[in-house]
Amino acid sequence: xxxxxxxxxxxxxxxxxxxxxxxxxxxxxxxxxxxxxxxxxxxxxxxxxxxxxxxxxxxxxxxxxxxxxxxxxxxxxxxxxxxxxxxxxxxxxxxxxxxxxxxxxxxxxxxxxxxxxxxxxxxxxxxxxxxxxxxxxxxxxxxxxxxxxxxxxxxxxxxxxxxxxxxxxxxxxxxxxxxxxxxxxxxxxxxxxxxxxxxxxxxxxxxxxxxxxxxxxxxxxxxxxxxx
Amino acid sequence: xxxxxxxxxxxxxxxxxxxxxxxxxxxxxxxxxxxxxxxxxxxxxxxxxxxxxxxxxxxxxxxxxxxxxxxxxxxxxxxxxxxxxxxxxxxxxxxxxxxxxxxxxxxxxxxxxxxxxxxxxxxxxxxxxxxxxxxxxxxxxxxxxxxxxxxxxxxxxxxxxxxxxxxxxxxxxxxxxxxxxxxxxxxxxxxxxxxxxxxxxxxxxxxxxxxxxxxxxxxxxxxxxxxxxxxxxxxxxxxxxxxxxxxxxxxxxxxxxxxxxxxxxxxxxxxxxxxxxxxxxxxxxxxxxxxxxxxxxxxxxxxxxxxxxxxxxxxxxxxxxxxxxxxxxxxxxxxxxxxxxxxxxxxxxxxxxxxxxxxxxxxxxxxxxxxxxxxxxxxxxxxxxxxxxxxxxxxxxxxxxxxxxxxxxxxxxxxxxxxxxxxxxxxxxxxxxxxxxxxxxxxxxxxxxxxxxxxxxxxxxxxxxxxxxxxxxxxxxxxxxxxxxxxxxxxxxxxxxxxxxxxxxxxxxxxxxxxx
Numbered sequence: 220x221x222x223x224x225x226x227x228x229x230x231x232x233x234x235x236x237x238x239x240x241x242x243x244x245x246x247x248x249x250x251x252x253x254x255x256x257x258x259x260x261x262x263x264x265x266x267x268x269x270x271x272x273x274x275x276x277x278x279x280x281x282x283x284x285x286x287x288x289x290x291x292x293x294x295x296x297x298x299x300x301x302x303x304x305x306x307x308x309x310x311x312x313x314x315x316x317x318x319x320x321x322x323x324x325x326x327x328x329x330x331x332x333x334x335x336x337x338x339x340x341x342x343x344x345x346x347x348x349x350x351x352x353x354x355x356x357x358x359x360x361x362x363x364x365x366x367x368x369x370x371x372x373x374x375x376x377x378x379x380x381x382x383x384x385x386x387x388x389x390x391x392x393x394x395x396x397x398x399x400x401x402x403x404x405x406x407x408x409x410x411x412x413x414x415x416x417x418x419x420x421x422x423x424x425x426x427x428x429x430x431x432x433x434x435x436x437x438x439x440x441x442x443x444x445x446x447x
Numbered sequence: 448x449x450x451x452x453x454x455x456x457x458x459x460x461x462x463x464x465x466x467x468x469x470x471x472x473x474x475x476x477x478x479x480x481x482x483x484x485x486x487x488x489x490x491x492x493x494x495x496x497x498x499x500x501x502x503x504x505x506x507x508x509x510x511x512x513x514x515x516x517x518x519x520x521x522x523x524x525x526x527x528x529x530x531x532x533x534x535x536x537x538x539x540x541x542x543x544x545x546x547x548x549x550x551x552x553x554x555x556x557x558x559x560x561x562x563x564x565x566x567x568x569x570x571x572x573x574x575x576x577x578x579x580x581x582x583x584x585x586x587x588x589x590x591x592x593x594x595x596x597x598x599x600x601x602x603x604x605x606x607x608x609x610x611x612x613x614x615x616x617x618x619x620x621x622x623x624x625x626x627x628x629x630x631x632x633x634x635x636x637x638x639x640x641x642x643x644x645x646x647x648x649x650x651x652x653x654x655x656x657x658x659x660x661x662x663x664x665x666x667x668x669x670x671x672x673x674x675x676x677x678x679x680x681x682x683x684x685x686x687x688x689x690x691x692x693x694x695x696x697x698x699x700x701x702x703x704x705x706x707x708x709x710x711x712x713x714x715x716x717x718x719x720x721x722x723x724x725x726x727x728x729x730x731x732x733x734x735x736x737x738x739x740x741x742x743x744x745x746x747x748x749x750x751x752x753x754x755x756x757x758x759x760x761x762x763x764x765x766x767x768x769x770x771x772x773x774x775x776x777x778x779x780x781x782x783x784x785x786x787x788x789x790x791x792x793x794x795x796x797x798x799x800x801x802x803x804x805x806x807x808x809x810x811x812x813x814x815x816x817x818x819x820x821x822x823x824x825x826x827x828x829x830x831x832x833x834x835x836x837x838x839x840x841x842x843x844x845x846x847x848x849x850x851x852x853x854x855x856x857x858x859x860x861x862x863x864x865x866x867x868x869x870x871x872x873x874x875x876x877x878x879x880x881x882x883x884x885x886x887x888x889x890x891x892x893x894x895x896x897x898x899x900x901x902x903x904x905x906x907x908x909x910x911x912x913x914x915x916x917x918x919x920x921x922x923x924x925x926x927x928x929x930x931x932x933x934x935x936x937x938x939x940x941x942x943x944x945x946x947x948x949x950x951x952x953x954x955x956x957x958x959x960x961x962x963x
Contacts, residue, residue, distance in 0.1 A: 229735045229736075229739070231736070231739045232735055232736075232738055232739045235738075235739045235742045235743055236742070238742075238746060239742050239745075239746065242746070299731050299734045299735060320734045320735060320737075320738040321734055321737040321738035321740075321741050321773055322738060322741065322742075324741075324745060325741070325742045325745045325746075326745070406837075407795060408793075436796050
């Protein structure tokens with residue numbers, strides 16, 4: 220069974236989330252304080268974390284950073300604010316996705332969770348290359364030479380999506396549908412922030428990216444390293 | 448010239464100095480003239496008196512000598528005449544020349560003639576009018592004249608004449624002509640001194656005025672510049688008060704006003720901040736329970752098939768009203784952001800034609816329920832803009848939903864036009880339309896044209912006001928046109944690059960198909 224850790228200080232909402240997720244066949248671990256998250260997380264590592272921003276004890280953004288420091292588990296932030304500032308802060312702290320309360324439909328939440336949990340690209344076997352990186356899709360590994368680069372699941376999916384079709388220029392909307400599973404969303408910040416995070420891990424110089432290249436006004440494409 | 452007029456109109460100092468100079472010029476002119484005429488008449492009088500005294504004694508001496516020569520032979524008389532002339536004539540210096548003229552009175556027909564003028568003085572120096580008077584009067588007669596020498600030199604002079612009897616030669620007129628070169632030079636000196644003194648005085652007055660005006664104008668200018676900074680929103684500016692004169696009274700009054708305004712503004716700002724904060728907090732606090740409610744309602748709604756019909760319908764209503772409640776909450780939150788001026792524009796590049804088509808498509812189901820249909824036409828297949836896509840989409844959805852609400856089962860036309868800098872979208876329906884009062888209030892919050900009219904999407908009554916705010920946030924404009932029974936026309940005009948200004952209305956507000 221899949222285990223999702225729900226971190227929310229509102230008891231009723233947490234319980235309701237529990238009911239909805241359990242109804243969808245997902246096990247739930249409820250945590251109500253920010254400073255308790257890490258202990259529970261270490262004792263019983265979940266497959267995904269649903270994390271509220273406003274938490275007693277420790278701020279959700281801080282919790283997100285702590286989890287990210289030791290795990291690549293998918294994190295979805297629950298934010299009561301639709302304000303840009305909080306969303307971007309959450310994404311920069313390492314969240315893969317976010318949902319603004321109240322959700323349009325609880326089913327949307329479940330869909331997002333499933334997207335983040337699905338084994339993507341299971342149809343691909345063998346190695347993909349992008350720039351000077353080798354991607355072992357089955358083993359979920361990215362190698363530069365013999366050195367392994369740690370990526371979150373989402374960053375990995377993003378990189379694989381680009382590497383699968385080296386010539387193609389992906390629009391931000393296309394990446395949103397491909398990686399995040401949105402049918403149509405207008406929030407391209409998700410893509411921008413995660414491309415930045417991915418670049419900071421894989422590029423030699425994040426200021427002058429050579430692997431994930433920006434095509435101005437259109438989107439991104441996989442770069443071809445000169446000489447390789 | 449233009450610059451002078453400009454500074455005349457704009458500078459108090461220039462105005463004051465100029466008028467002071469003009470006035471003092473007048474005063475100096477009048478006093479100078481009076482002084483000049485006093486001085487010159489005084490000088491003239493002194494000179495005249497001394498000349499008359501001199502003339503009297505000289506002529507009396509001459510008369511006396513002529514008397515003594517009575518009965519002497521002509522040669523002696525001639526010598527006396529020569530003596531008289533040489534003693535009466537002085538050539539001390541150029542300026543103090545004194546000449547003597549003997550003229551024979553008309554009617555004197557004696558053979559011998561002593562008519563003579565000293566030093567080649569032209570006898571025409573003595574005017575006829577003077578001669579006549581001299582002949583008539585026994586006393587000394589004087590007249591100002593111009594001394595004319597035969598060489599052509601002319602100098603101002605004073606002629607004094609008297610009848611004299613020369614023995615054996617009858618009646619003559621003896622004239623002494625005094626050169627007034629000296630007096631003229633003195634008068635010229637007085638005049639030029641007065642003129643120079645006058646100009647220096649005027650200049651000094653101008654300088655003093657400038658210094659004085661500067662003292663007054665400087666703090667006034669300072670006050671003006673501080674007031675200007677104040678106007679621009681820098682409420683900390685204060686005037687400096689050094690002394691206790693009227694200017695510093697102005698400064699103190701100004702500072703008092705500034706203080707009071709600053710306090711008022713701070714109070715209002717705080718009040719509005721508190722209020723915005725409160726609205727925003729309320730909205731946020733409502734979200735968590737609303738999320739729980741929504742999920743609960745969804746769970747119930749999914750299981751409604753097993754309920755009694757009334758309970759099942761209740762579950763449906765609950766879900767629908769929660770939807771509506773949530774939209775209202777979102778709109779209120781958005782309005783509170785606009786009111787607090789914290790709404791942020793997140794501009795991205797996108798194709799507005801595609802967006803309009805997508806909005807129409809998303810609403811097509813609702814439209815067909817209301818038996819209407821939307822046609823989107825664009826002058827160009829693709830129009831790229833840089834704008835906040837979320838807000839533009841919201842504007843379009845609001846306009847379309849509004850049109851669907853009022854379409855009365857007639858089609859809705861969406862027209863898109865663009866040039867290099869602007870893009871315009873017109874949403875035209877042919878339904879109930881709007882009357883004049885409605886047109887004024889159509890963008891007002893919670894305003895409904897017809898309270899009995901049902902809203903398709905359970906609209907919040909805030910849609911059009913938010914749309915207007917969204918348009919203005921882009922520096923664009925949203926305008927409404929309508930006639931009762933003839934439909935309505937909403938035109939959105941946006942700069943193609945957000946925040947630049949719009950130059951033209953690409954779609955006329957009164958629709959082309961409308962003929963009054």
